[in-house]
Amino acid sequence: MNHFLKGLIQSSLKTTISTFAVFLLFFPISLMARQAPVTGTVTGAGGTPVNAASVTVKGTSRGTSTNAAGKFTITVAPSDTLVVTAVGFQNLEVPVGTQTDLTVSLAASNRELEQVIVVGYGTQRRRDLTGSVASVSGSELSRQPVLTATQAVQGKVAGVQVISSGDPNALPVIRIRGTGTMLAGANPLYVVDGVISDDIRNINSADITSMDILKDASATAIYGMRAANGVILITTKRGRAGKMVVSYDATLGVKEATKLVNMAGAKQYAGYVNEASVYYGSGDSIVTAATLASGGNTDWYNEILKKGFFQNHNVSVAGGSDKVNYFLSAGYLSDEGIIRTNDFKRLTIRNNNDYKITNNFKISTLLSYSRSTVRNVDLGAFNVAYRAAPYVIAKQNGKYGNTSLSNNVGNPILDQDKNDNSGKGDRFQGNVVGEYKPITWLTLRSSFGVDKNNFRSISYGYKYANVGPDNVFLTSGSNQLRDKSSLTVTESEGNRWVWDNTATAAKRFGDHNLTLLAGITAEDIRTRSIGGSRVDVPQDKDQWYLNAGSTIGARNFNDGDRSTRNSYLSRLNYNYKDKYFLTGTIRADASSRLPANNRWGYFPSVGAGWVLSNEGFMGDQKTFNNLKLRASYGKVGNDGIPSNLFVPLATVNLPYFFNGQEVLNLRLEELADPSLKWEVTREVNVGLDFSLIKNRLSGTVDFYDRKTSDALVRINIPAILGDPNNEYITNAATFTNKGVEVALNWQDRIGSDWRYNLGVNLAYNRNRIEKLNGGQALSSGSVGGQGFTTKSDNGQPIGSFFLWEVEGIFQTEAEVASSAQPGAKPGDLRYRDINKDKVINADDRVYQGSYQPNITYGINGGLSFKALDLSFGGYGTGGGKIYNGKKAARGDFRDNIETSVVNNRWTPGNTNTNVPRANLNELPASTYFLEKGDFFRINNLTVGYTLPRRLLDKFSMQSLRVFATAQNLATFTSYSGFTPEINNGGTLDGGIELAIYPTTRTFAFGVNVGF
């Protein structure tokens, strides 16, 4: 309590809140006179009733809203004027006069501008926005055969980079307007129906109404504490009053690898390594003719991969009455992935209900449950399959080829067969909301959300021998074996609750429109895990319990984490004559992850909008239907750091033996920064929204400048301080992300049968480390024996590659002699001697660009002709680099090589090439392995046909659409690896292809049925 009160007193928001309370108390109340009840009906185009239209008496606070039949009753005087507003319609003022039963017919408004956007603790019409917010509708998301909604958003929103993965259970990596942190989390904040979340894999895309992406600081500042990486708001479906709607959707398809790398076959491989031996080694054949003759010719990628089956079924029931609206859905998704033994299944159930207790009190429950079952695969298999010698037979007569004898890698399919790494997750996410409107212009809302996430993982390693009667290999021996079966069981649990309490006052005073929000929230996040490992556990699955294993070498573990947050927030929206808009927000956040002296962070923002097209001087022009200028500034934070970074921890349980007995001891050695503080991002955004040519062309342009300061960075500290790793983490670095985003949409129809739309978006971002301020330039991206490949230093983008630069290939001994590499031979790579000291060493490394693309773009379109519809989406990036880690990590001279390396290698007869001579040793890190990561991909192509109504009637169906869809149909890239999308989540080592689940291609067909 004390801290809350202290917080209240310290917080400048306290003032805001009390002002607000005073404002509530003394707000002048109009007197009422000579009034009589009037009824009315609000209709839209074609006389359809408009539900939930707001009907207010002009100049007063009195009002009501329409029911499902469009009916309303209000007490008014004949002199009053009613103001009728509804989402999707233009506002209309109706003088009451003598009428007692009004019929109000509303004209549809510009749909896009009237679109309701979820902005965090409230909604706004798009036309009222002053910040940069993008929206994607649920129908666009659920169309694609993918697990998460964020995956489906790829290419649809300017400035949002989505790095997808082929892993059936992957959470795509999202970067909104570049990478703004090195050590704190770089993922955006997810908010599902108002409840903060960091993993949305439990959300069925079919349940989503809309996804709104808050990009600039003015829009995100209301989520101050973790808004620095952008905020993604997900709104799930609700029922509507009216007829019950039952729908069923199904998609069935097949997944496959989009692209494989062609590895050398057995003979080609033998030729290459033997040639290398002649040139660099003893000259003896590494692979003899006899070995080849007795071996096979294995394509290891063929062995470890498969075509996987994909299916997704969703069924939902929605409807409602005056009092209750309901939405109930169930979804089942299964995805086998493309790697043998990989499997994923997810069941989701959602129930969103709204209960109208009284006219001004509503309770909503939004409950979801998901169960996922996954069998994971070791992505190292991709690297192993790259390296394994092709002459080794993969498997024959139940026995496996012995790749550890050929080149010291494990047989990847044996590894797949002998490991069972499965998990089962249960997640309950729910939210109960009470909403009370004591008076029309005031809404009090309290929302309590919980998220309970349990996961159990069981990893079993089967026992197998490499010699003796139980030998599993075609040839016995060497080092791939497991002489004891092993089991690791982990049960982990995450619990989170978030309690938001807000009050929103919305009122119009003549031409002045005002909305004021104030709120208080608290959040508690706990995780704990418990588990153990045993050996000698029987292989029968029913025995996979810790108690079934040996007590020798038994290990148990149990740990946990907890953090809490408490915030005060407020937002003011003001507009004058729908021409001038102003938004101001402030949020005060406290996080237990920061020390008491720096615990509170204050995150203000301000945004302004000017609708030029509503100005008199624009009245005559016909070009612009809408023209709006926006500008904003805001400050947001990031507390995505480990919980106890500022607390010096003791090193405990340090053993030592006294009198032959183990004694557990203690050291106080950890140095922590006791004044750790928030990473702060300040952002300026200037934007322009426009629509032209009778609203057929609409678009948005945004310029932004984001600066992250006090960013966490590791600082090396002198060893004489005694810290265990001689470094500590503190706030020092400054980064910037500057960029432009453009989005254009065209939609039109030709005649009455053809409709089409086309959207393009393009974003440019420049990321830079401005200052490390004494922080350490972070080296990362270790590849095999090459050591690090990236370095994040002043003046460079985060995660820049730092490598020797290949100048070419030595052609003659004379060239070698005059170079800085006296030990080289013709055919070797020649590195640039940057400092001209005639030695190639660490000082000759040069920055070679970063994995971060500076351009991302998307193209989306749709076309329909009568009952036929077609849609497509494409996505591309430019300017990012990829380090071909599989190629670079060829550590053993007997490892396989790519066909193109063999074919193009330097030989005295093939000197015009950039591929070095056949070599034995691992090559050092250089630009030889660095490639352009640019790509363009046709993400989705869908063709659908909606069956005519007359055919459906006899089956009592409302609608039936059949469709065929292709996900990731074609990728255009010069990158030679498996995928130009490297989803490893790293900020410092993002672009290295090693153990990456490549993007997959899916061909599927399906139905959408409505009853």
Added chain:
Amino acid sequence: MKNNIIKTLAITAIPIAGLLAGCSKNFLEVDPQGQTTEVLALTDPDAANKLVGGVYSTLYYGGFDKTTVGFLWVLANDIASDDADKGSTPGDFGAAGEIDNFTHTSNNFIFNNIWSGHFSAIISANKAIDVLNKGSLEQSVKNRLIGEARFLRGLYYFNLVRFFGGVPKITTAPLASEGSSDALQTRATAAEIYALIIEDLQFAADNLPLKGDAASQVGRATKGAAQSYLAKVYLYQKNWQKAFELSQAVITSGRYSLVPDYNAIFREKPVNGVGGNNNSESIFEVQTGVNLGENAVSPLFSNGQGPRGRGGWNDLGFGFNTPTIDLANAYETGDTRRNATIIFINPTVAGNSTGTVLWDGFRLPSKDSVENERYNYKAYHSNIAESAQVSNNKDTKPKNIRLMRYAELLLIYAEAAAMTNNAGEATAKLNLVRSRSNLPPSVGTQANIWKERRTELGMEQDRFLDLVRQGRAGAVLRAHGKAFVDGKHEVFPIPQAQIDLSAGRLKQNPGY
């Protein structure tokens, strides 16, 4: 309407009040879950004892990481001397190869890890001493515990001053903000460091129990250990009288005796009732053992020096720190120490290669299947006959490291006696050591004692520093073919990384 507003306020107030009340007093004060903070650790009544134990556990620093007396310290000292070569395959571990060839620079990470390990250990000793001084333990217990911490601090500074020369003299636990202060980052002179070492070891000698006394425990520093190291320090100071007195005190304490069988000294278990861990000759020894965490060991100490195969057999280690032929030839005929110090790999003979059978019966293959010709027997830990970790992890073999043996103490005494014109005592103690190794008597001259030190302490990280002490490192090592430069190579370079972090306040040793 007014009522409405009051109702509104009431309803607003309820959830907010509920929210406030629902949260505990310190909603935002969340202690680390399942992790011990420093504050919490110090509430343990046994904290002081545990803190001193924590300083002992710095003896385990090893592997390729920071170290005190572990793997990299072993490599740097033995390889720099004429006792050992780098070993393993020629291209393996270039950083150690640089030291072998005296081409090492201040960027060699081995130096940084030796520097870091020692200072980390010293700071943990300082913290323990600080907590003990502030605590309210009974005075004798307090002094004993402080004595143990100061013993270890003295030992570590003794390593540092011999290895690097003068270093920063730190006797407190500094804050991070003090990291680059002049006071901390200026190198004290070697003399100042020696003064601190003498003060620390003298305090320990004055306050620690004798080996075997009621207050002593096997593995803890004793009065004898402190006196022995102090004697060695005085030897380096050429304070022969003090060295004599202190070593004499250890001898007359009667708590130590030579193990009759030199082979048995380095075994885990006694052989025919003699030797083994913590034997009668052991004055100070790193205690290792088998435990669940497999972390009560000096990682890679044994495996890093174990015989390395060329395929075809399950080999015993990385093959570093291989004894030189020069060391093998330094033993007199019949010296039992030669075969106890060096594992000789036998040549491959066509038709019948017997290999090498070790004391536990393990048979090493002949040279064609083994990378190097000789290995350090004193680091050998048997897979068959001695303790193994549950996982059988070779890197964590529980091999105790003998840091100070009575034989060395006798040689310190002999040298001090020789230099204080007590030839009789010098000869007597020298021959005590020689006769154990089946050697005929010799005369206790300084030269003979120096020669004896090499063979008695071979592969025990004494030779290089001893040669420097004797003032003949350059002559001996150049004769051995090393590029030793006088006035430079007597000490190793201050790690460049540390100079950079001190913003240049740390000054480099001459020549580097």
